[in-house]
Amino acid sequence: MAATTSSNLMVTKPLNKSRPLSTCSLSWRLTLSSPFAVFPLCSRPRNAKSFLVVAMMDAKPTVLVAEKLGDAGIQLLKKFANVDCSYNLSPEELCTKISLCDALIVRSGTKVTREVFESSGGRLKVVGRAGVGIDNVDLSAATEHGCLVVNAPTANTIAAAEHGIALLTAMARNIAQADASIKAGKWLRNKYVGVSLVGKILAIMGFGKVGSEVARRAKGLGMQVIAHDPYAPADRASAIGVELVTFDEALSIADFISMHMPLTPATSKMFNDDSFSKMKKGVRIVNVARGGVIDEEALIRALDSGIVAQAALDVFIEEPPPSESKLVQHENVTVTPHLGASTMEAQEGVAVEVAEAVVGALKGELAATAVNAPMVPAEVLSALAPFVALAEKLGRLAVQLVAGGGGVKAVKVTYASARGPDDLDTRLLRAMVTKGLIEPISSVFVNLVNADFTAKQRGLRITEERIVLDGSPENPLEFIQVHIANVESKFASAIAESGEITVEGRVKDGKPHLTKVGSFRVDVSLEGSLILCRQVDQPGIIGKVGSILAGDNVNVSFMTVGRTAPKKQAVMTIGVDEEPSLEALKKIGAIPAIEEFVLLKL
Numbered sequence: 235m236a237a238t239t240s241s242n243l244m245v246t247k248p249l250n251k252s253r254p255l256s257t258c259s260l261s262w263r264l265t266l267s268s269p270f271a272v273f274p275l276c277s278r279p280r281n282a283k284s285f286l287v288v289a290m291m292d293a294k295p296t297v298l299v300a301e302k303l304g305d306a307g308i309q310l311l312k313k314f315a316n317v318d319c320s321y322n323l324s325p326e327e328l329c330t331k332i333s334l335c336d337a338l339i340v341r342s343g344t345k346v347t348r349e350v351f352e353s354s355g356g357r358l359k360v361v362g363r364a365g366v367g368i369d370n371v372d373l374s375a376a377t378e379h380g381c382l383v384v385n386a387p388t389a390n391t392i393a394a395a396e397h398g399i400a401l402l403t404a405m406a407r408n409i410a411q412a413d414a415s416i417k418a419g420k421w422l423r424n425k426y427v428g429v430s431l432v433g434k435i436l437a438i439m440g441f442g443k444v445g446s447e448v449a450r451r452a453k454g455l456g457m458q459v460i461a462h463d464p465y466a467p468a469d470r471a472s473a474i475g476v477e478l479v480t481f482d483e484a485l486s487i488a489d490f491i492s493m494h495m496p497l498t499p500a501t502s503k504m505f506n507d508d509s510f511s512k513m514k515k516g517v518r519i520v521n522v523a524r525g526g527v528i529d530e531e532a533l534i535r536a537l538d539s540g541i542v543a544q545a546a547l548d549v550f551i552e553e554p555p556p557s558e559s560k561l562v563q564h565e566n567v568t569v570t571p572h573l574g575a576s577t578m579e580a581q582e583g584v585a586v587e588v589a590e591a592v593v594g595a596l597k598g599e600l601a602a603t604a605v606n607a608p609m610v611p612a613e614v615l616s617a618l619a620p621f622v623a624l625a626e627k628l629g630r631l632a633v634q635l636v637a638g639g640g641g642v643k644a645v646k647v648t649y650a651s652a653r654g655p656d657d658l659d660t661r662l663l664r665a666m667v668t669k670g671l672i673e674p675i676s677s678v679f680v681n682l683v684n685a686d687f688t689a690k691q692r693g694l695r696i697t698e699e700r701i702v703l704d705g706s707p708e709n710p711l712e713f714i715q716v717h718i719a720n721v722e723s724k725f726a727s728a729i730a731e732s733g734e735i736t737v738e739g740r741v742k743d744g745k746p747h748l749t750k751v752g753s754f755r756v757d758v759s760l761e762g763s764l765i766l767c768r769q770v771d772q773p774g775i776i777g778k779v780g781s782i783l784a785g786d787n788v789n790v791s792f793m794t795v796g797r798t799a800p801k802k803q804a805v806m807t808i809g810v811d812e813e814p815s816l817e818a819l820k821k822i823g824a825i826p827a828i829e830e831f832v833l834l835k836l
């Protein structure tokens with residue numbers, strides 16, 4: 235990562251070489267009204283300038299709703315955005331439309347592939363999944379494109395659990411088959427003798443939101459419930475009288491098995507020939523999770539061999555399944571067309587849940603239901619807000635101090651806090667430092683979603699260090715330092731004794747301040763632009779610089795001097811509201827006592 239000279243202005247006096255002075259580059263940014271406007275959760279379009287024009291002509295973002303969404307959600311979206319409800323789009327049509335959309339809302343029926351993100355040309359800021367499962371969204375591609383993915387994780391839990399119980403009971407009593415037969419003019423009382431649930435062992439595979447609600451209900455039916463979930467806390471299970479067991483144990487003792495885990499590479503086809511062979515003969519299977527967790531061919535074999543007596547399936551590897559599907563047509567299989575979340579109540583609930591998350595994300599707020607970004611609780615966010623701004627500005631300053639050539643490869647961020655290490659979530663701060671480091675020297679737009687990915691892609695290693703301070707942990711942080719190793723600096727005084735470019739900042743009166751540059755203590759509010767000068771400490775310098783800037787009509791917001799000792803070297807920091815002209819900067823550089831200086835844009 236090579237620093238360019240276009241983002242700042244620098245003169246190094248000891249070399250006494252006249253270097254070309256370049257003007258600062260403009261940074262394009264969509265300014266939003268939220269306190270996190272400094273960190274909008276959007277990716278910058280490649281042609282950011284033209285986007286800005288579009289944004290000014292039509293301030294409302296556009297949300298594409300690609301699958302049926304509850305009306306309450308649509309109404310909520312319409313208050314904030316232009317809403318395009320286009321259902322049943324082909325993959326090609328979706329890719330074409332997406333370049334005109336800021337947000338996309340889907341259910342499980344739309345595949346949001348890498349091509350979709352690539353086709354968006356950087357405009358797509360958020361994908362909202364009106365439901366839980368996000369296996370139809372390419373999360374890696376979303377993250378790489380800086381696109382936030384949010385879901386609606388809670389509103390359909392009960393609906394899915396109720397559907398699981400409905401399938402369980404319907405299967406045990408052959409409801410679907412008996413219904414079909416009677417409608418076909420038959421009266422088969424002996425054929426459809428069922429099995430009782432009371433006293434039977436039900437294994438819940440995946441003891442999350444839906445799994446635990448199914449467990450509660452099954453206990454009400456008098457079943458003995460066990461569960462397998464490598465990540466579920468045992469106390470949550472024991473609180474509702476459920477024993478957590480191993481995968482093999484669950485398979486070997488269960489009379490009924492109900493799937494409730496997400497579809498991931500680890501759970502894909504986890505119910506296969508091997509696992510069916512470990513099951514109790516005559517076991518009954520319910521799946522309202524995802525078709526892909528079962529190897530469907532293996533299930534057909536297990537049904538045919540009698541290992542599995544019955545299966546009730548709401549979900550399939552391919553949806554809709556082919557009409558000739560042997561599994562769907564199997565007489566011991568009951569099927570529904572992915573109806574788990576399809577109640578009036580759940581659909582209104584997910585619609586509102588996802589619409590709120592999408593609108594919030596478009597406003598630049600951090601979403602509580604983010605799937606590919608850290609979820610930072612609201613109270614933590616408000617406490618960290620001033621440090622969020624500080625972190626970005628320190629990154630921005632530090633990278634502008636790098637002399638071009640070698641590139642920035644290793645950055646260390648130090649957090650000094652009286653809080654215990656577990657009580658300080660630094661992911662947001664690290665992302666902001668990364669944003670500050672990368673944006674001034676590239677065309678990439680960095681946000682919380684893509685910060686770590688972007689840093690890694692650019693070969694930038696960011697490590698973090700904690701200094702645990704004594705004292706009251708009331709403030710989340712005392713100071714933040716950003717250190718860049720193995721680089722030269724345009725402002726030699728920014729190199730600390732460690733040999734690294736070092737800048738330190740604190741929050742004072744709610745505002746970010748720069749408090750150290752290299753080994754020099756300074757104290758300036760981080761706003762506008764900043765001139766750093768190293769000089770031999772002597773009377774009159776402040777006045778000379780001040781009058782040059784005044785002559786250039788540049789308003790000085792502050793001036794401080796940090797020195798090693800009287801009459802020795804000092805670093806003067808000058809905050810300026812306007813950018814000085816090249817002539818003014820040249821005049822400052824020509825003051826004999828000034829050894830080096832740099833203009834930094836915040």
Ligand SMILES: NC(=O)c1ccc[n+]([C@@H]2O[C@H](COP(=O)([O-])OP(=O)(O)OC[C@H]3O[C@@H](n4cnc5c(N)ncnc54)[C@H](O)[C@@H]3O)[C@@H](O)[C@H]2O)c1
Pocket residue numbers: 366367368387390391394439440441442443444445462463464465466494495496497500501522523524548549572573574575576
């Ligand atoms: N059919 C429908 O319409 C419908 C509706 C809602 C949810 N779902 C699906 O149900 C599933 C569960 O949803 P949820 O809201 O309860 O999610 P959740 O995240 O609350 O629960 C999933 C649980 O699965 C566990 N898990 C992960 N890997 C596992 C593994 N290898 N073995 C066992 N457990 C594992 C997790 O620890 C977690 O506790 C998801 O697949 C979701 O997409 C389907």
Ligand SMILES: O=C(O)[C@H](O)COP(=O)(O)O
Pocket residue numbers: 341342343364365366367368390572574575576
């Ligand atoms: O994961 C989910 O939330 C369910 O499978 C519901 O999917 P749907 O929104 O397509 O009904």
